[in-house]
Amino acid sequence: MITQPSIRNNTVLSNTLRVSRIVSSPLPALVNHPHHRNGNPKKSQWSITTVEEVAVFANALAEGWFGTTAGWGLHPPGSTPLYLGVAVDRAIGLFIARFVVSARHADWHGYPFDHRDSAREGPPAAVLNAWLASRLLTAAKIRKIVRGQRCSL
Amino acid sequence: MQPIKLTIPGRYWDSQVYAGRLYLFGMDGDIRTLDWDAAIGGWEIEPRLKLALVSGFLRSDFLYKGEFVAFFRDGEVKELIESKFEYLATVPLSLDEARMRKVQLGRQDNLFGFPHADCEIYGRNMFVAGPMGIERATCSKRTKLPVSTKIWKRFDASVFAIATSYGTVASAAGSEGLFEIPAFDSAYMDSSDPKPSSRLPCEDCHWAFQSIYGTSSVGDGFLLSYTRANYEEGIKRAFEKALSSIDLFGQTGFSWGVQDKLCLATNGGIEVVKYSPWNKISDHRLERLGTLKAVKNSTKIVAAGSAPFGYVVEYEDALVVYPSAGWPVLISGEPVNWRVFPRSRHYENQLHVVYDDRLEIFSFNHDYFVEQATKVSGIAVYRERMDLTEPFMRSKGRRMSQLSSFDIELA
Numbered sequence: 001m002i003t004q005p006s007i008r009n010n011t012v013l014s015n016t017l018r019v020s021r022i023v024s025s026p027l028p029a030l031v032n033h034p035h036h037r038n039g040n041p042k043k044s045q046w047s048i049t050t051v052e053e054v055a056v057f058a059n060a061l062a063e064g065w066f067g068t069t070a071g072w073g074l075h076p077p078g079s080t081p082l083y084l085g086v087a088v089d090r091a092i093g094l095f096i097a098r099f100v101v102s103a104r105h106a107d108w109h110g111y112p113f114d115h116r117d118s119a120r121e122g123p124p125a126a127v128l129n130a131w132l133a134s135r136l137l138t139a140a141k142i143r144k145i146v147r148g149q150r151c152s153l
Numbered sequence: 154m155q156p157i158k159l160t161i162p163g164r165y166w167d168s169q170v171y172a173g174r175l176y177l178f179g180m181d182g183d184i185r186t187l188d189w190d191a192a193i194g195g196w197e198i199e200p201r202l203k204l205a206l207v208s209g210f211l212r213s214d215f216l217y218k219g220e221f222v223a224f225f226r227d228g229e230v231k232e233l234i235e236s237k238f239e240y241l242a243t244v245p246l247s248l249d250e251a252r253m254r255k256v257q258l259g260r261q262d263n264l265f266g267f268p269h270a271d272c273e274i275y276g277r278n279m280f281v282a283g284p285m286g287i288e289r290a291t292c293s294k295r296t297k298l299p300v301s302t303k304i305w306k307r308f309d310a311s312v313f314a315i316a317t318s319y320g321t322v323a324s325a326a327g328s329e330g331l332f333e334i335p336a337f338d339s340a341y342m343d344s345s346d347p348k349p350s351s352r353l354p355c356e357d358c359h360w361a362f363q364s365i366y367g368t369s370s371v372g373d374g375f376l377l378s379y380t381r382a383n384y385e386e387g388i389k390r391a392f393e394k395a396l397s398s399i400d401l402f403g404q405t406g407f408s409w410g411v412q413d414k415l416c417l418a419t420n421g422g423i424e425v426v427k428y429s430p431w432n433k434i435s436d437h438r439l440e441r442l443g444t445l446k447a448v449k450n451s452t453k454i455v456a457a458g459s460a461p462f463g464y465v466v467e468y469e470d471a472l473v474v475y476p477s478a479g480w481p482v483l484i485s486g487e488p489v490n491w492r493v494f495p496r497s498r499h500y501e502n503q504l505h506v507v508y509d510d511r512l513e514i515f516s517f518n519h520d521y522f523v524e525q526a527t528k529v530s531g532i533a534v535y536r537e538r539m540d541l542t543e544p545f546m547r548s549k550g551r552r553m554s555q556l557s558s559f560d561i562e563l564a
Contacts, residue, residue, distance in 0.1 A: 089371075116356060116371055119311035119327040124284050125266050132180075132268065139166065139180065139268075139489040139509060146270045146283055148313035148327050148356035150370050150455045152469055 030057050030099070033109045036085075044094060044112040048075055048084045056084065056097050057110055065127045066099075072113070072123040073097040074136060081136060081153060085112025092116075095153055096123070096145070115145045122146070154235060154479060154519040155242040156504070157209045161512040162249065166267070167490050168505045168512050171274040171292070171497075173211075174258065174299065177512065182267055185253075185260045186299035192248060192256040202244070205237040209516035213502040216521040217461075217534050225522050238518045259299040265290070275317035275336060280307070282315045287322060287334060308334045308347070318360040318496065319390060325358040331367045331377070351377055351395060357456060359411040360496075362430050363390045366410030368457070374398040374408035376415065378430065401426055401439065407451055411459035411495050412532040415439075418451040423464065423475065425529050442529045448473055448481050460493040461501050462517035463531040467491065472506065474515075477523045477531035484515070495532055 032050060035043045046053060052075060059077030060066065074096065075084040083093035098113035098121065115122050123131075128146060131137045137145075144151035164180040173190040193210045208215045216234070225231045265272075266285030273280045277293040279300055287308035291301040312324040312332070322334040330349035353375050355367030363381040368374050375397050379390040398408040398417055406419035415426040422444040432438045445464075455467040463476035472491060474482040490507040494500045504515040525533045 114371075117328050117354075119270075119284070119313045119325075120329060122284060122311065125268065128268055128284070138487075140487045142268055143166075143270075143490050144455065146268055146313075147456070148270075148325075150453075150469075 029107050030054060031107045031109050033111070036111045042088060044085050044087055044114060045090075046085045046112055047093075052076070052084070053097070053110060057099055057108070060097070060099065063130065065123070065130060067124045067127070069100065070121070071099040071108075072127050073099065073110070074131070083153060087112075087114045092150070093152070116148045116150065119148060122148070154239055154517075156474075156482065156515040156517045157205065157238065157242050157244075157246070159210065159246040159248065159514045159516070161253070161514070162247070162510065163512065164510060165489070165507050165512050167269065167272060168492070168507060169272060169274050169279070170494065170500045170503065170505070172277070172294070174292075174294075176274075176279070176292070176300070178263060178267075178269075178272075182263050183260055184263045184300055186258045187248075187253060188256040188258050192252065195256075196246075198244075202237060202241050204234075205241040205518070209238065209241065209502065209518055210500075210514065212499050213516075213518075214498050216518075221521070231522055235522070261298045261300065261302070264302055264304050270312065271314045273315055273317045273322075275322075278336070280315060280317060280322055280336070282308075282312045282322075282324065284311045286310055287312060287315060287324060289336075307336070308332070313356040314358055316358050316360050316365070319363060319388065323358045323360065323365045325355040325367060327356055328354045331355050331358055331365065333365070350392070351375065353395070353397075357409065359409060359458070361410045361412055361415065361428050363388075364428075364430060366408075366415065368407070368409045370407060370454075373405055374410070374417070376401060376410060376428075380430070407454040407457065409457045409459070414442075414459055414464075414532050416457065416459070416464060418447060418454055418457065418466065420447075420451050422447050423451075423466075445475050445530060447475075448483065458493050458495070459532050460495050460504070460517075461531050461534045462504075462520045465491070465493055465504060472504075474504065474517065475530050476517065477520045477528045479519055501534070 037046050055077055056073035056075045060071045060073035065072050074081045081095045083095050084097055085094045087094055094112040094114055096113045096115055097110050099108050099110040101108045128142055132142055141151055165177050166180055167178040169176040170189060175187040175189040177185040179185060193206060196206060198206055265281040265288050266283050269281045270283035279290050279292045281288050286306060289305045289307050292299060310326060312326045314325040316323045317336060320336050322336050324332040324334055326332060330352040332347055333350045353367060354372050355369045357368035359366050363379045365377045375395055377395050378393045380393050381388055381390050399405060401415055402417040402424050404419060406417045408417040413428050415428050417424045424444050425442040427440040427442050429438050449468045453469045457466045463474050466473050470487050472484040488506045488508055492505050494503055502517050506513045520531060
């Protein structure tokens with residue numbers, strides 16, 4: 001079972017996305033994967049800054065929007081969601097971030113998640129219920145996410 | 154002809170109607186079951202509107218019977234029946250809380266995964282699918298609660314949509330492809346991981362007779378074509394071939410297929426192909442019927458479905474019904490959920506639309522007067538002949554409600 005990361009100190013070091021870790025703590029870090037910012041034609045692309053990405057990750061942690069192997073976030077934290085990236089086709093805006101951990105390095109990285117892609121990788125019921133309860137997303141939007149349907153904000 | 158509309162206030166996620174019962178999945182995590190036969194059968198309304206009310210919400214098959222075709226060819230009879238539906242469409246119908254309590258059969262915790270992506274009732278069992286996989290529970294009217302609290306897991310992997318027929322739950326799992334899961338085989342869950350019937354991505358699926366159509370908004374839709382044969386032990390399906398939407402329509406677009414109609418929406422129109430898998434000449438199994446004019450931009454399509462009364466297309470902020478006769482019907486607003494019941498024998502004319510504060514049940518009744526073999530919009534209804542040697546609508550020893558028991562007068 002993967003230990004969920006937590007943030008004790010959300011300082012962002014210059015030029016990196018590293019979330020400061022307590023030296024003695026075995027906490028993983030959030031790292032920046034360049035292929036989600038370099039126009040890689042096979043990857044979704046972020047449209048928010050790295051600082052904003054960290055904030056999305058930190059908020060997802062604070063809210064507990066994590067399953068056993070992945071976490072999901074919305075931008076901006078605590079407010080009506082906005083788009084945070086674009087899909088592989090570059091035509092569809094994406095508003096859910098997905099964070100996954102590398103088994104080898106225990107580092108986390110995130111990417112804009114296309115909920116139409118995989119039923120298996122989508123947010124679990126607990127996260128969807130949290131978004132419903134907090135009214136960050138309407139029931140209609142939640143239905144489209146859980147059905148893998150086209151969804152605009 | 155405008156649809157009849159019945160409103161049920163409340164906060165719901167989804168709805169189902171089956172065998173005289175209406176199931177309401179509440180946003181608070183409950184399932185409320187209503188005696189739908191009693192709710193509509195006991196509705197106080199002018200006697201002259203009873204036929205429209207009962208046909209509209211309880212027994213769509215009344216007026217699809219083969220014998221009525223001759224009646225409807227009489228212009229005066231047709232006009233009389235149509236006038237009843239048209240008048241009822243102007244009457245606001247609402248099932249308020251007091252009425253709901255009178256016909257409530259049960260209100261229980263929803264033990265299925267919630268929020269679910271899709272659900273179907275098949276063979277007196279409720280199948281619910283979503284991030285939790287596919288779960289099943291009996292709703293056979295023989296359990297203490299309307300939906301059994303014994304939940305069986307049928308499939309572990311997350312799915313986007315399901316469709317049931319031929320003892321099988323077709324399951325659309327996005328990039329993982331389309332799976333066919335035995336609906337009732339108790340040994341299934343002990344077997345090894347299932348392989349998908351197709352690895353083509355799809356987020357929705359429907360049955361086209363014994364074949365399955367997979368809908369994809371990220372790729373091309375596809376038809377998994379099967380043949381069927383009768384054996385002593387039952388009907389068996391055999392995979393024949395997979396056809397993409399490009400094979401079927403010669404172009405890309407948002408496509409879907411239910412029973413005898415396969416559709417593809419492109420800018421400006423909906424192409425329709427008639428599917429007749431029983432045709433001995435394989436080249437004649439697919440027949441181009443024509444193009445319907447679309448009222449909205451097809452690049453914004455969210456989902457689509459088919460019913461006898463026409464095609465239902467969901468756009469970002471509205472549903473549009475392309476009816477088998479008449480002008481398209483625009484239903485504004487972004488719904489929480491919606492569904493039609495193309496496999497149903499009694500509710501095939503209904504469209505359920507869930508909004509934040511209510512469920513609206515639309516009943517479309519224009520299709521009784523449409524020539525089924527040649528219509529372009531909507532799936533064909535194969536009209537049964539009434540068995541005049543049997544009491545009207547007796548089925549399996551259980552006495553079905555007769556026309557007269559609803560005090561219906563044709564005046």
